[in-house]
Amino acid sequence: MDCIGSTSESPYILLLKAALLIPISHYVLGFLFLLSVFLYNYLEMYFIQELLTGFKGQYVSLTFNSCCDLYQEVVSKCKLLHGRVSSTPWLCSPHFQTIFLQFFERVPACNYQRQLFKTPDGGTIALDWLRNVDVKKPSSEGSDGIPSDDKTPIVVVIPGLTSDSSSAYVKHLAFKMAKSGWNVVVSNHRGLGGVAITSDSLYNAGYTEDIRKIIDHLHTQYPQAPLFAVGTSIGANVLVKFLGEEGVDTPLVGAAAICSPWDLLIGDRFIKRRAAQRIYDRALGIGLKAYAQLHRSILPRLKDWESISKISCIRDYDKHVVCVLANYETVDTYYRKVSCGGYVAKVGIPLLCISALDDPVCTRETIPWDECRANKNVVLATTQHGGHLGHLEGMTAKSLWWVRAVDEYLCALNSSSLNRREKIQNTTVDSPLKSIDEAPYVNVMNGLVKRHQVK
Numbered sequence: 004m005d006c007i008g009s010t011s012e013s014p015y016i017l018l019l020k021a022a023l024l025i026p027i028s029h030y031v032l033g034f035l036f037l038l039s040v041f042l043y044n045y046l047e048m049y050f051i052q053e054l055l056t057g058f059k060g061q062y063v064s065l066t067f068n069s070c071c072d073l074y075q076e077v078v079s080k081c082k083l084l085h086g087r088v089s090s091t092p093w094l095c096s097p098h099f100q101t102i103f104l105q106f107f108e109r110v111p112a113c114n115y116q117r118q119l120f121k122t123p124d125g126g127t128i129a130l131d132w133l134r135n136v137d138v139k140k141p142s143s144e145g146s147d148g149i150p151s152d153d154k155t156p157i158v159v160v161i162p163g164l165t166s167d168s169s170s171a172y173v174k175h176l177a178f179k180m181a182k183s184g185w186n187v188v189v190s191n192h193r194g195l196g197g198v199a200i201t202s203d204s205l206y207n208a209g210y211t212e213d214i215r216k217i218i219d220h221l222h223t224q225y226p227q228a229p230l231f232a233v234g235t236s237i238g239a240n241v242l243v244k245f246l247g248e249e250g251v252d253t254p255l256v257g258a259a260a261i262c263s264p265w266d267l268l269i270g271d272r273f274i275k276r277r278a279a280q281r282i283y284d285r286a287l288g289i290g291l292k293a294y295a296q297l298h299r300s301i302l303p304r305l306k307d308w309e310s311i312s313k314i315s316c317i318r319d320y321d322k323h324v325v326c327v328l329a330n331y332e333t334v335d336t337y338y339r340k341v342s343c344g345g346y347v348a349k350v351g352i353p354l355l356c357i358s359a360l361d362d363p364v365c366t367r368e369t370i371p372w373d374e375c376r377a378n379k380n381v382v383l384a385t386t387q388h389g390g391h392l393g394h395l396e397g398m399t400a401k402s403l404w405w406v407r408a409v410d411e412y413l414c415a416l417n418s419s420s421l422n423r424r425e426k427i428q429n430t431t432v433d434s435p436l437k438s439i440d441e442a443p444y445v446n447v448m449n450g451l452v453k454r455h456q457v458k
Contacts, residue, residue: 045279046096046098046099046279047096047097047098047361047363048095048096048099049090049095049096049361049388050092050095050096052095053089053090053092053095058089058092059087059089060087060088060089060090060388061087061088061386061387061388062086062087062088063083063084063085063086063087063088063384063385063386064384064385064386065078065084065085065382065383065384066372066375066376066382066383066384066385067375067376067381067382067383068376068377068378068379068381070379071379071380071381071382072379072421073353073354073355073379073380073381073382073421074382076419076420076421077353077412077415077416077419077421078355078382078412078415080415081408081411081412081415082411083404083407083408083411084384084408084411084412088386088387088388088389088394088396088404089396090388090389090394090395090396091395091396091397091398091399091400092398094393094395094400095388096390097359097361097362097363097388097389097390097391097393098279098363098390099390100388100389100390100391100393100394100395101283101363101364101390101391101392101393103393103395103400104171104172104390104392104393104395105171109399109400109401110171110174110175110178111174111175111178113133113168113174113177113178114133114137115131115132115133115168115189116131116132116133116134116137116148117129117130117131117132118130118131118132118188119198120216120217120220122202122212122213122216123216124202124204125201125202126193126200126201126202126204126213127193127198127199127200127201127202128190128191128192128193128198128213128217129167129168129191129195129196129197129198130188130189130190130191130217131168131188131189131191131196132148132149132186132187132188132189133177133178133181133186133187133188133189134149134181134186134187135155135181135182135183135184135185135186137181138178138181138182139182149186149225149228151224151225151226152227153186153225153227153228154227154228155184155185155186155228156184156185156186156228156229156230156231156256156413156417157185157186157187157188157221157225157228157229157230157231158180158185158186158187158188158230158231158232158233158413159188159189159190159214159217159218159221159230159231159232159233160173160176160177160187160188160189160190160232160233160234160235160238161190161214161232161233161234161235161238161239161241161242162189162190162191162192162195162235162236162238163235163236163237163238163239163262163392164208164236164237164287164290164291164317165195165287165290165291165294166195166235166236166238167189167191167192167195167196167197168189168191168196169196172235172392172403172406173189173235175402175403175406176233176235176403176406176409177189179406179407179410180409180410180413183410183414185413186228188221190213190214190217192206192213193205193206193213194206194294194297194298195294199298199301200298200301200302201301202301203301203302203303203304203328204328205294205295205298205302205324205325205328207321207325207328207329207337207341208237208240208241208264208267208341208342209240209241209244209329209337209340209341209342210241210329211241211244211245211248214232214241214242214245215245215249218230218232218253218254218255219254221254222254229256229417229422230254230255230256231255231256231257231258231259231413231416231417232255232258232259233258233259233260233261233409233413234258234259234260234261234263235261235262235392236261236262236263236264236364236365236391236392237264239260239261239262239263239264239343239356240263240264240265240267240341240342240343241343242258242260242343243260243263243343243346243347243350243354243356244341244343244346246258246346246349246350246351246352246354247343247345247346247347247348247349247350248346248349249351250349250350250351251351251352252351253351253352255352256352256353256416256417256421256422257352257353257354257355257413257416257417257421257422258352258353258354258355259354259355259356259357259409259412259413260343260354260355260356260357261356261357261358261392261405261409262357262358262359262362262364262365262391262392263343263356263358263365264342264343264364264365264369265342265343265344265365265369265370265371266338266342266344266368266369266371267337267338267339267341267342268335268338268339268342269366269368269369270364270365270366270369271317271318271334271338273366273368273369274317274364275316275318279363280363280364281316283363283364284316284317284318285315285316287316287317288314288315288316288317288318288319288320289314289315291314291317291320291324292311292312292314292315292319292320295311295314295320295324296308296311296312302328304327304328305323305324305327305328307323310323311323311324318334321334321337321338322334325337344369344371344374347371347374347375347378347381348374348377348378350378350380350381351380352380353380353416353421354380354381354382355381355382355384355409355412356375356381356382356383356384357384357385357386357405357408357409358370358383358384358385358386359385359386359387359388359389359390359391359393359394360385360386360387360388361387361388361389361390362389362390362391363390363391364391365391367385370383370385384408386404389404389405392405394406
């Protein structure tokens with residue numbers, strides 16, 4: 004009994020001694036394992052899931068009305084929309100898909116031709132053209148612009164928030180469509196694309212007048228060319244809202260909306276919910292602040308520049324800039340009025356919507372499933388993975404799945420019986436053009452300026 008009592012020690016002391024016997028390297032491995040598990044979940048990775056399926060990817064899910072002619076005549080012929088979407092193995096995370104896109108250097112060279120469009124309120128919008136001949140015959144440097152009687156289909160691209168024709172995903176889309184025989188025109192937002200603001204007005208998520216004037220101008224200039232449009236992110240919100248406002252009374256034959264935010268109020272709550280989302284919110288907010296400050300001298304209606312200088316998120320920008328310039332009482336009022344989800348039911352032309360369910364910027368909670376299902380002109384395609392404007396595929400991440408899907412869809416639509424361009428009457432729009440004289444662009448006299456390469 005005395006022997007046992009003399010050797011008894013506290014169990015905690017015994018555990019400590021046992022712990023000290025374990026090599027430090029084992030602790031390091033254990034820490035790295037736990038860190039890996041944490042990051043795997045924090046970054047919403049799905050590498051293991053893809054590995055177990057042999058990196059075959061997940062099938063695209065389609066939502067549409069059972070009486071939808073758009074599906075029967077067009078979408079049913081699109082193989083990509085009925086296949087699997089497989090992410091680049093080393094980018095199996097919505098955050099990797101989204102962030103890598105911002106640093107995507109392996110993009111095709113787009114030798115744009117610039118046209119400056121003057122709006123009725125004195126604003127200036129840069130229209131960057133990539134013609135199919137520029138891709139097929141790059142040597143045609145001295146060729147003139149597009150003839151007014153040209154019948155080549157035209158697709159108008161509306162970029163996302165703070166994006167322009169130089170953005171990687173825009174160049175991928177423009178190059179792909181031009182290579183398929185289309186003429187592409189990127190409608191840069193006011194103040195972006197290297198063009199200064201020339202009126203006391205900035206673009207926002209619900210301002211559709213610019214794209215309305217541009218589409219009317221293009222239809223007037225090229226009455227025999229079928230017109231299509233593709234909107235991305237905020238550009239998709241603008242496009243769907245515009246389509247809902249116009250109904251069937253639009254020169255557009257068809258459209259596609261990629262990664263639309265759908266409901267800005269819900270999206271605002273979502274982007275502040277987790278630390279990962281707050282990073283995107285802050286990055287976009289800082290970019291918008293710089294955008295406003297760049298044009299400070301031309302925005303006399305903005306008075307509270309002290310608050311603007313402290314902008315750190317999208318909502319701050321919308322409060323101190325958008326609501327002031329667009330005369331909205333509150334930010335929530337602005338979000339409710341301009342969200343495109345409420346306009347889906349009124350869309351009157353063929354519309355394909357593509358959204359990734361793991362989009363870290365535009366949450367799946369905002370997708371208007373019932374509205375898309377009720378409208379015979381709309382087909383909604385959702386993917387399990389893809390991030391925001393990502394869908395990078397292949398071992399080298401050289402292509403974007405949604406770009407290929409949009410190309411296939413628009414080509415099928417253009418050759419289908421739903422192409423109603425012969426029913427559209429010409430309209431007359433006064434849209435004077437202006438050339439640009441600041442680097443890296445060079446003036447010419449015939450509307451379109453000398454092509455420039457955005458790198």
